[in-house]
Amino acid sequence: MINVSFPDGAIRQYENGSSAMDIAKSISEGLARKVLAAKVDGQVWDLSRPIDHDVSLQLLTWNEIEGKSTFWHSSAHLMAEALEAVFPGVKLGIGPAIEKGFYYDIDLGDRQITEEDLRKLEVKMAELAKTNSVYQRKEVSKADAVEYFTQKGDEYKLELIDGLNDGEITFYTQGNFTDLCRGPHIPNTGFIKAIKLTNIAGAYWRGDEKRKMLTRIYGVTFPNQKELDEYVTLLEEAKKRDHRKLGKELELFTFSERVGLGLPLWLPKGAMLRESLQQFLQKAQIETGYLPVITPHIGHKNLYVTSGHYEKYGKDSFQPIRTPQEGEEFFLKPMNCPHHCEIYKAVPRSYKDLPLRLAEFGTVYRYEQHGELHGLTRVRGFTQDDAHLFCRPDQVNDEFKKVIDLVLYVFKSLSFKDYTAQISLRDKEDRSKYIGTDENWEIAEQAIIEASAEKGLSTVIEYGEAAFYGPKLDFMVKDAIGRKWQLGTIQVDYNLPERFDLTYIGEDNAKHRPVMIHRAPFGSMERFIAVLIEHCAGKFPLWLAPTQAVILPISDKFIEYAEEVKSRLKKSDIRVEVDERNEKIGRKIREAEMNKVPYMLVVGEKEVAEGKVALRKQAKGDLGTKTVDEAIEFLKEEIDSKRAFD
Numbered sequence: 001m002i003n004v005s006f007p008d009g010a011i012r013q014y015e016n017g018s019s020a021m022d023i024a025k026s027i028s029e030g031l032a033r034k035v036l037a038a039k040v041d042g043q044v045w046d047l048s049r050p051i052d053h054d055v056s057l058q059l060l061t062w063n064e065i066e067g068k069s070t071f072w073h074s075s076a077h078l079m080a081e082a083l084e085a086v087f088p089g090v091k092l093g094i095g096p097a098i099e100k101g102f103y104y105d106i107d108l109g110d111r112q113i114t115e116e117d118l119r120k121l122e123v124k125m126a127e128l129a130k131t132n133s134v135y136q137r138k139e140v141s142k143a144d145a146v147e148y149f150t151q152k153g154d155e156y157k158l159e160l161i162d163g164l165n166d167g168e169i170t171f172y173t174q175g176n177f178t179d180l181c182r183g184p185h186i187p188n189t190g191f192i193k194a195i196k197l198t199n200i201a202g203a204y205w206r207g208d209e210k211r212k213m214l215t216r217i218y219g220v221t222f223p224n225q226k227e228l229d230e231y232v233t234l235l236e237e238a239k240k241r242d243h244r245k246l247g248k249e250l251e252l253f254t255f256s257e258r259v260g261l262g263l264p265l266w267l268p269k270g271a272m273l274r275e276s277l278q279q280f281l282q283k284a285q286i287e288t289g290y291l292p293v294i295t296p297h298i299g300h301k302n303l304y305v306t307s308g309h310y311e312k313y314g315k316d317s318f319q320p321i322r323t324p325q326e327g328e329e330f331f332l333k334p335m336n337c338p339h340h341c342e343i344y345k346a347v348p349r350s351y352k353d354l355p356l357r358l359a360e361f362g363t364v365y366r367y368e369q370h371g372e373l374h375g376l377t378r379v380r381g382f383t384q385d386d387a388h389l390f391c392r393p394d395q396v397n398d399e400f401k402k403v404i405d406l407v408l409y410v411f412k413s414l415s416f417k418d419y420t421a422q423i424s425l426r427d428k429e430d431r432s433k434y435i436g437t438d439e440n441w442e443i444a445e446q447a448i449i450e451a452s453a454e455k456g457l458s459t460v461i462e463y464g465e466a467a468f469y470g471p472k473l474d475f476m477v478k479d480a481i482g483r484k485w486q487l488g489t490i491q492v493d494y495n496l497p498e499r500f501d502l503t504y505i506g507e508d509n510a511k512h513r514p515v516m517i518h519r520a521p522f523g524s525m526e527r528f529i530a531v532l533i534e535h536c537a538g539k540f541p542l543w544l545a546p547t548q549a550v551i552l553p554i555s556d557k558f559i560e561y562a563e564e565v566k567s568r569l570k571k572s573d574i575r576v577e578v579d580e581r582n583e584k585i586g587r588k589i590r591e592a593e594m595n596k597v598p599y600m601l602v603v604g605e606k607e608v609a610e611g612k613v614a615l616r617k618q619a620k621g622d623l624g625t626k627t628v629d630e631a632i633e634f635l636k637e638e639i640d641s642k643r644a645f646d
Helices: 020-027 029-034 065-086 115-129 142-152 155-162 225-241 243-249 268-287 301-307 309-316 337-345 393-413 438-454 525-536 556-571 585-594 605-610 628-640
Strands: 002-005 011-014 037-040 043-045 055-060 101-107 136-139 170-174 177-180 194-204 213-222 298-300 330-332 356-365 381-391 418-425 459-463 472-478 484-493 515-520 549-553 576-578 599-603 612-617 621-627
Touching (some): 011 020, 020 029, 020 037, 020 055, 037 065, 043 065, 055 065, 065 115, 065 170, 065 177, 065 213, 115 194, 142 177, 155 177, 194 225, 213 225, 225 525, 268 356, 268 393, 298 301, 301 309, 301 337, 337 356, 337 381, 337 515, 381 393, 381 525, 393 438, 393 472, 393 484, 393 515, 418 438, 438 472, 549 556, 549 585, 556 576, 556 599, 556 605, 585 599, 605 621, 612 628, 621 628
Parallel strands (some): 418 459, 549 576
Antiparallel strands (some): 002 011, 037 043, 037 055, 170 177, 298 330, 356 381, 381 515, 418 472, 472 484, 484 515, 599 612, 612 621
16 A cells, blocks of 8 residues: 545555546546646656555646646647648657647748648647547657657657657657657546637747747647637737837837847837836835946956856857957856946945945846847846845845835835745756855745745745746736736845855954845846736826826917926926827827827817816826816826826
8 A cells, every 4th residue: 555645634545556547536536527637746747657655646637737737738749649630741849838828849841831720720639639539658768769750750859869868768649649758648638628729930949040940839728618718818908918019009119120139229208118117216225225336238257257157148148249459258248246246345344334235227138049039028138127235144034025025015016916926946856057055055045935934925936946046036926917927036145255255344353254135126127117018008107107198289279388388297397298280189189098198188278268278087088177287286196106007
């Protein structure tokens, strides 16, 4: 017999060799019909795999993330089977599950796939799903795996097999389709009831720009049609909110191939939005004891060798910058922290000087692959709202909690109400990708766990998501339509102070090592603004709106009065424009609404005579007439309150 421990703490005995499906059936037939996979001692398994030792077990349904991931991974295999049926001779790359759905990278030779082809594939997938074909796992020797895919003529699979050893190769078969895969998978194709192939893109094989460009087909599936219908509605809403579309319509930012892909150009309105966000955070930082610093956009190679960034990001950095002096090697900076370490080191520090909080809106550069660039969310040059706190070990807990307070203040001000704090720790198995001692890591990890608990945060722990120099607390935020984004991060670092030999003189007159806290409430200005645009669909709160009000004269003869009103508003630091076009007032109002200007001030003969304006609010309509001073006071009160979205 084997002992099986369940998440609720219960322990039950089962016969050696029982599968997770056997265990599910012993609990209830209803559960057995819903369960998709099992988590055995922290690893996700097929339900059919025999269990031959004492384990902890969680039965995974559609309600669990791992259940959905297994469902979508199996759906990728179903799509691959459909692809081979519809396009004989297609060659397959990889087909993983992703956060929402799955994709498969394929080589169709010279053929271009179309939207019509996607519909054909959906029909074929639905047909194959109804066969209830079982996903069968089989361990295969390397020689047999090579022979199978050699006969099939699938060079991409052969390349993947080349990096594997005997004992770690498995095949999965459903129906007439067999794939190289470590699994796991759902019991059979019949669980897949609703299918939508969503997008076609290009992807270099194994992410290498020097390799062949494959076709990537994205899809999503559900266990019922209702959830798919809801998802399609969400997709349509997401298209309306796409920051790339709204950024162009609202004249916020643009890109130029001459400047370079992934390097955004901020237009005046976008620069105003960005500047407002920066001033907002700078004010909050100064009030809480941060000191502003400025560092160069480049640094000597030795700086990044010392920090470890060269080893970590060297391949993703822009090529060394040429200088007239032979032997000099500079790079565009991938991170701000090494520069801040050098600022700390510039003068001797005492325990009385700590904590020292250095803040910078510093632009950094990383060479993202062409196919990974996406609007403002994935760029090659981005500005971090970066700060580094240097403190004594006894100050870490208090400083970390103060940073949490700052992050939550930012979220509250911008109406991000639904978030989870993710404690990102080292990979349990592979420690090779991290710098520093185990002792320092354990101290840093415990510091984050304790501070998060003391602040009462709702947290989840994710192993393998830490930065290479330290663990971190990442804030996962849901936007207005339920999508999850990673915004804001706090990291505890005992390693960079060692690498840069940072010290302070303690009360005992001896040298001590400070602890470094990295933090960025926005993360990057570019990505944060992209998420903000999509969160509010471009309807920014008044204090952030690039144009806070527009004055609409009913005809040309009221333009002079409109300009007088504009001058008075501008003296009160209200961002205002006048629509001087010779258009009907109805059209001016409609276009101001489309441009998402928060307030409209309509002026005509009556308003001129009485020294007033007719005030309108975007999407809300007429608010009545006010004197110019009353209108200014009304707008200023809302601006100064930093009121979030209505």
